[in-house]
Amino acid sequence: MIFSYPEPRHERTHGPLGYSSYRSFRPWLRDEFIFRCVYCLKREMWGQVTCEFDLDHFEPQRLSPKKELDYFNLVYACRRCNAVKGGAQLEDPLILLTSENVVVSPDGMLVSEVASVKRLIRQVDLNSPRLLRWRTMWMRIVDLAVERDSVLASQLIGFPDELPDLAKLHPPDNSRPEGVEKSWYAKKQQGRLPAYY
Ligand SMILES: [Zn+2]
Structure with missing residues (x-):
């Protein structure tokens, strides 16, 4: 299901260190x-691919300036969610937004019984009428593509063609060098990239 959050909760695979600009991450x-x-699960392939995603300083730079270049304080977020979040301090979406905590109902609504998750959904306005329409629209588009057009389906819910080759990047340091072998590029090279995700 395209709007299922990770299960179990996301544990970081990578740990690059020492870049002088957060954009290098x-x-x-x-x-x-x-x-x-990480917030709304919008995929790169659903837009114009470039310039639609931000690197969100999870703890805002204003409150935690020392974490500006801390990989573990950065998450990948669409423009919309990063803008709505703004400088707010939230609880960690990697802990809260899991399939165990959140289910998506057929009308596109994110439903949770957990108070902290409900608060996060409210803070990022993940159940706005526009987002509900957007989710149901994409569920229908993807269903139709899977049913009738496998090439289109792989464009919509497959991996982007151009995957980052992390082995070529050489950050100043890396606390989790073994992650490179688990990257999606490496999986593709090994013929283990799933058709859809
Ligand atoms: Zn988003």
């Missing part, structure tokens, strides 16, 4: 968060 974050927004 982009290929790592794209790979880490499977080319979609």
Whole structure:
């Protein structure tokens, strides 16, 4: 299901360190968060691919300036969610937004019984009327594509053609070097990339 959150909760695969600009973390974050927004699950392939995703400082720079270049404080987020979040301090979406905590109803509504999850959904306005329409529209589009057009389906819910080759990046340091072998590019090279995700 295209709007299912990760299960179990997301544990970081990568740990690059030492870049002098947070923008250098982009290929790592794209790979880490499977080319979609951690908040609303919008996929890169659903838009114009470039310039629609931000690197969100989870703890805002204003409150935690020392974490500006901390990989573990960065998440991949679409423009919309990053803008709605703004400088707010939230509880960690990687802990809260899991399939165990959130289900998507057929009308596109995110439903949770957990108070902290409900609060996060409210704070990022994930159940706005526009997002409900957007979710139901994409569920229908993807269903139709899977049923009738496998090439289109792989464009919509497959991996982007251009996957970051993390082995070529050489950050100043890396606390989880073994993650590179688990990257989506490496899986593709090994013929283990799933058709859909
Ligand atoms: Zn989003």
